[in-house]
Amino acid sequence: MGRYKVLVVGLGKRGKHHATHFHANPTFEVVGLCDIVPTQLAAVASTVGNPATGTDAAAMARELKPDVFCFTTLPDLRSDMIRIGVECGAKMIAFEKPVALTSEEGLKVKALLSTSPAKVVVSHQHRYGKHYRAAKETIAGGKIGKVHTVYGTAEGWAAHMLSHLIDYSMWYNDYARPAWVMAQAAGRHKLEDVHTSPDYIGGFVQFDNGVRGVYECGGGAPDVPEVQRWWGKNRIGAVGTEGYAEVYTGNGWKAVTKAGILTGDGAMAYDQDMPGYIQDMADWLDHGKVHPCSFDNAYAGFEVMMGMLRSAARGGQVTLPLRDGANELEELKRALSDAPLQVTLEESRKEYNC
Ligand SMILES: NC(=O)c1ccc[n+]([C@@H]2O[C@H](COP(=O)([O-])OP(=O)(O)OC[C@H]3O[C@@H](n4cnc5c(N)ncnc54)[C@H](O)[C@@H]3O)[C@@H](O)[C@H]2O)c1
Secondary structure, three states: OOOEEEEEEOOOHHHHHHHHHHHHOOOEEEEEEEOOOHHHOHHHHOOOOOOEEEOOHHHHHHHHOOOEEEEOOOOOOOHHHHHHHHHOOOOEEEEEOOOOOOHHHHHHHHHHHOOOOOEEEEEOHHHHOHHHHHHHHHHHOOOOOOEEEEEEEEOOOHHHHHHHHHHHHHHHOOOOOEEEEEEEEEOOHHHHOOOOOOOEEEEEEEEOOOOEEEEEEEOOOOOOOOOOOHHHOOEEEEEEOOEEEEEEOOOOEEEEEOOEEEEEOOOOOHHHHHHHHHHHHHHHHHHOOOOOOEHHHHHHHHHHHHHHHHHHHHOOOEEOOOOOOOOHHHHHHHHOOOOOOOOOOHHHHHHHOO
């Protein structure tokens, strides 16, 4: 029997991954699975020890009193689930990126969490990939000299990919705090998606250690020819005074250093990334070792993302941290032109409907 009882809410793609890997870790015991669509539950339940199942997250949380309240619902559902996690007294709340879709909602999440002693984790688990870690070790080991720029690009749209790009590049910059953000956006098609986003956004961040961040996310972003798979065409890295190091989500990593060129393999894979991500939750609960995917780290990246959306809607530099909440997506719906996106890759046309 695991020492920490876990309730997983939202048994779609990511909920199944979470339930499976909590079950596989002896520290945890999955005591409940919840989804508003009951057919999502049966198949998973039989593989994770046949826990209680139900469709009402609040009722299950009250009854089961989980130590870990984990929710993996789509990004339009955040503060209501956080409230359930806080009210059931869970020691840990674990949820999926992005933190929220708007700063209004993100500030609500933050305010709710500030009333609770719960440890909070947000799933930026790609960083457990060996290629992501090799790039980090190269940068942290000083092999590219003093870092002055970090960057990330992805073909996928912002609510899916931007928080990943920002989180890992901020990791490569030791989570220095962002001071301001400026961005532009194009393309309205994904403003109607549940992962609501402009089709393409590009922007700059100034970090308080002097490092510059540069991000492009969506169908106008540059190709990553090192990778075949569209969703894996992400380039995330750092440039320093003596070289650079970067990871390609779908295909390895590379560094050019004073001592030579370094390369290695690796490809984002949920079954390889989830065990370490879950074990670090156990280590935080058992030994107080703060999880690398802590809410504090994720929220700093979330502010960058919201600052970018806000700058794209309003123009100008946006000062961080954000002091006030806004609905950046509604602002973008009013501000963005009707001009269709100009895609970089032919294969992006079907996603961006252009
Ligand atoms: N970290 C990653 O690598 C990664 C990868 C893919 C998706 N995601 C994120 O994971 C989240 C979920 O994505 P997904 O692809 O698993 O979505 P999904 O649509 O497959 O699953 C969501 C599930 O939540 C259920 N649900 C909705 N409202 C609910 C409620 N009130 N109570 C209980 N269940 C409810 C739905 O019925 C569905 O089964 C999103 O935020 C997405 O951005 C993260």
